Amino acid sequence: MTVGLQIRGGTKVYPGTKALKSVDFDLHMGAVNVLIGENGAGKSTMMKVIAGVEQLTQGRILMDGAEVHFNGPDDARRHGIGIVFQELNLFPNLTVAENIFMGRERTRAGVDIDMAAQRRETRALMARLEQDIDPDTLLGDLRVGQQQIVEIAKSLAQHARILILDEPTSALSAAEVEILFRVIDDLRRQGVGIVYISHRLEELLRIGDHITVLRDGRITGARTMDGVDLPWIVESMIGEASKDYAKATDHPFGPEVFRAEEVCLPRAGGMVVDHVSLSLRAGEILGIYGLMGAGRTEFLECVIGRHPHATGRMFVEDRPLKSRSVAGRIAQGIALIPEDRKNDGLVQILSIRENMTLSSLDRVTTGIHMNLGAERRTVADFVRRLTVKIASMENPVSSLSGGNQQKVVIGKALMTKPRVLLMDEPSRGIDIGAKAEVFRVMRDLAAEGLGIIFVTSDLEELMALSDRIVVMSNGRVTGRFDRKDATETLVVAASAKGHALHQKEPAA
Amino acid sequence: MSDVATPARSGPSSTQALLVLLKARTFIALILVFAFFAFAAPNFLSTANMVIMSKHVALNAFLAIGMTFVIISGGIDLSVGSIVGLCGMVAGWLILNGIDVGLGWSIQFNTVEICLIVMVVGIAIGAVNGVLITRLNVAPFIATLGTLYVCRGAAMLFSDGRTFPNLTGNAEYGSDSFRLIGAGTFLGLPVSIWMLIAVAVVAAYVARRTPLGRYIYAVGGNERGAALSGVRVNWIKMFVYMFSGLCAALVGLIISSQLVAAHPATGQSFELNAIAAAVLGGTSMSGGRGRIGGTIVGAFVIGVLSDGLVMMGVSSFWQTVIKGLVIIAAVVVDQAQQKLQARVALQAEAGA
Structure with missing residues (x-):
């Protein structure tokens, strides 16, 4: 040849x-x-x-x-x-x-x-x-x-x-x-x-x-x-060498904070999300792995309420998620950090301050009156906690680097005081240093008792951060692993199930 | 780097100064226009002229305030001029005929009731716009273009195209005070100016200090992002169109009171003046950016310009040309400001 x-x-x-x-x-x-x-x-x-x-x-x-x-x-x-x-x-x-x-x-x-x-x-x-x-x-x-x-x-x-x-x-x-x-x-x-x-x-x-x-x-x-x-x-x-990611801290998990039962999202001629069930405990980081189009993003979107026609039952701390609107879901303790930061996560034209408080303006509002001083203090507090590097919180959020923009989105989600944090490809489009910091923040949040579900296509990230792993393929859950049992080979094999040309896999 | 970048290179302090100048450009333009006419047009600075001029400006300013919210939210409202006409006709009808319930008697209203009914009509038309846009997914341009025609036609239908004359009201029904909206004064200022001040203050407060205002900016800046942040996008859109309808209804009341008559063609092309004032005041047509204060200054620039030119005896054809040039110049300068502002912010953040 x-x-x-x-x-x-x-x-x-x-x-x-x-x-x-x-x-x-x-x-x-x-x-x-x-x-x-x-x-x-x-x-x-x-x-x-x-x-x-x-x-x-x-x-x-x-x-x-x-x-x-x-x-x-x-x-x-x-x-x-x-x-x-x-x-x-x-x-x-x-x-x-x-x-x-x-x-x-x-x-x-x-x-x-x-x-x-x-x-x-x-x-x-x-x-x-x-x-x-x-x-x-x-x-x-x-x-x-x-x-x-x-x-x-x-x-x-x-x-x-x-x-x-x-x-x-x-x-x-x-x-x-x-x-x-x-x-x-x-x-x-x-x-x-x-x-x-x-x-x-x-x-x-x-x-x-x-x-x-x-x-x-x-x-x-x-x-x-x-x-x-x-x-x-x-x-x-x-490869052999692992990047220097934050190591897991060994804190005990709390009771279950979130449970999804038989969540389905139909589309023409099939299911994008096909009877997905999973549960999450306080302080736990659950990693969802899968190929492009496996339905991971769509599952998170079902949880936050972006798809009103999704079916299935969801519970936060055993209370059913009844509200069909995003605002209602946020009020019940769900927060989402979307994959597409530019189009879904931020309002580029607004300032850093205005972006950060967008989901939680009620925190600084009495009646209809917003206390701008309190707003600035709250933002300054989160900027410090998340170590966001900014010159002024009044600058447009578009002037920040990818990593700092991501921290603003995380800050926005945390300000709603969520019980469950959904993160879709949290490290996408940010450099190695900022990645490590985002992961450290995730670890700290979990240690404080927050339940985190994150979606990733990066095996190394998945292995380093997850306490438990769920693998999705073709809208279905095709693998569930504890961190100690999971290997890259097992995870990759599970992610390819349902794509095999001459075999049929039962739903895991 | 092109020549455009030259000012930025001459040091941060001069860049800042330039930025301040650019931000205040509408205000500077207003002062320049004022100064020019003070010299060029006799009697321009007389109190009588000032009062007349601000009454003219007020009409456009009402519409422009409503329009600013709509444009910030990423939409457009072409129907306001027609709503002005229709609301004027509704007011005229209520004063002259009341509501005939068909049993040989009719319900008559006093001034306050008439005003409330007319305002409800304006809000309702705005709500129709809102429903078309949020529930039926009609593009704002088309939805409000449709209501523009419907409202204008409805205004004509009220009187077969004729004017409702002599809206002096009837003391028996308590509607004789209707004239005061347009003709009355309070502490030496016309009532319509007080109304404008009230609406402007409320609108500016809503824009800056309430979650509602913040959500309007967020929806215009990034609708998807706002929705995922828990903003009830449809409610916000409903509000801006209803508020715009309310502003138009107020203008309809004021005009029919000032003229003591209601004509169905009133308000034609007012929507364009309102858009022009908003744009002149720095509102971005792509949404997410704009200020109520800027819009009011913009309305004054347009109003002072046209009244001043009239007083100088400039032909109305030239007036139209000049108005167009001013609007284009305003947007060109706005673009320059946006570029410079973005660069300053980027430099600041790069240094952080």
Whole structure:
């Protein structure tokens, strides 16, 4: 097998972080090169470099031995590189055919779009992908899985020599995955070099020829797929050296503060959250692990009351959570730190002070009158307790770094005096130092008797912080572990349940 | 770095000074406009002119205060002008005819009752806007555009498009005091100015010192974030449209009292003047930012400008052009201020 594309000494620096640290990567032609690593390990950055979306800060890209420079995605496309991004880049208001030929329309005399030719070619592509999709359907009318097929068809239409698939199966049904794998087999035989990124280990083991593991911007393992097994992958992903996270303090747990029974969140054609039951004790940190789309975020949103049509029973300190509104749930002792800090967690235009007290203005209000002095004192108190570094609490919250913004969100949640704190990916988008501080805060809060449920995609974090672990997959709970029994391998295996192609797992 | 950044480089103290100047720009503009007309237009500074001018400004200022809350919450209310017209007609109808219950007799109202009924009508129309926007998910622009037409048409239907004349009221029913709303004075100031002061003080207090006000800003800044923080977004939106309707009803009462007549076309394009005053006063059309004080100064700039130009004998065509230019200039300067302010805050936080 030949190597079609190489990266040598590739380094990519973003302001504040090094996303890639001198990586050497070989892309084999006529083979499936699988790429694996945790979120933020640098997989997507490396693929963006290959696709010309981002440029290397240092290092070279070689194609067939000659150095190439991609100044933009167009350059890469001219070299025969196609990429299917994790987030779909499609136009829901246009038809399938129009989407596939976007930017490369078949025209007569360079002006008039040849709709007939586009339809014909689209029909041929759909036949190859065994999809019964009419070229004139509006893209927005398709299911997400079908949209992903269209995205793949778009790359096929460009006759790519190298095809990068970034988590292509995350929205596909089992049958659609089978079809995709047949197409991939087909392409491989035609000599196309495929890069396949996925968190689903069964898939990787099944179709991969070469595997490359990334960790913290470095390549920590690269070999052919022969003899690769789960423990090898997990070890390469996690490594031996553990980061300096706050160690668990051994405090006794209190009585149960929260219980969820049979929580379900239906969506068209299935369940996002499928009969999830769990309980939490005072002072306990419960980690929820799972892949993207496993329903973890949605479960937390059900608890805080964002989805009024969710079903199931929930109790805080044995009192049923009756209120359907977020405000009512907060009043009953639930607080959420959302995953998407920018869009869900903060009001960017308002000041640090106004953001922090937004959920608990009643603390500083008598009648309708807010005591601004008391508000400032309360904020100053939390700023000190959470060691938020700010110049003035009157500055807009958007002027803070990610870590400090996260602390403002935590402060906002704590001001409501919650009994149960829900944290969705609390370390996302903040640097290592700030992470350690956020974890220390979590530990301290638990020691003070708060019950914490946190969602993470980072195994190391999960292992370091959780007193108990719940693993979710496809909306269901597929594993429950005590900290002392849990191993990375067990957790990863549980997170992949329900995605296996020829097996059925009973709900755990 | 482009030329725009030059002021920031000349040291922190001059940056701060520039920022203060930019923040006070509407007020400075008001002083400049005032000073200019004091020289250029004879009798501009006379007490009589001041009173007349503030009566004009007050009408726009009422609407602009309601509009400011709506815009801060991330919406827009195009229906206020029509609500003014409709409420004026309701007042005129109540004074002239009362409510005919169809049994050969009718219910007549005194001034206070008339005012209350008209205010309820204004609030109710605002509530309709609110329900359309929160429950039926109609975009604020469209919902209020619809009520704009409906209310204007309803105002016409009241009288087949004719004016209700001679709204002097009837002493027997206690409605003869209706004229005082527009013509009366208290401590030398017109009643409508006292009403404006009261509404402005309440609105400014609500904006700065009550949770309701804070929630209005939060909803406009980030609706999803506010909802997840426990803000009852729909209630807040209902409030701002109902309050805007109330402000419009007050203007309808004042105008029909001042003119001692109610005409169904009253208030046409008032909504645009109100939006202009709010924007001139530093309210961001994308929501989350604005002050009641700024809006009132903005209303004064627009009012003083148009009255002054009239007194100078400038053609009304040129007046319209000048008004447009002032609004555009205000927004351009506002953008410069926002950029500078963001940079100053970033520098401060980077140093923390």
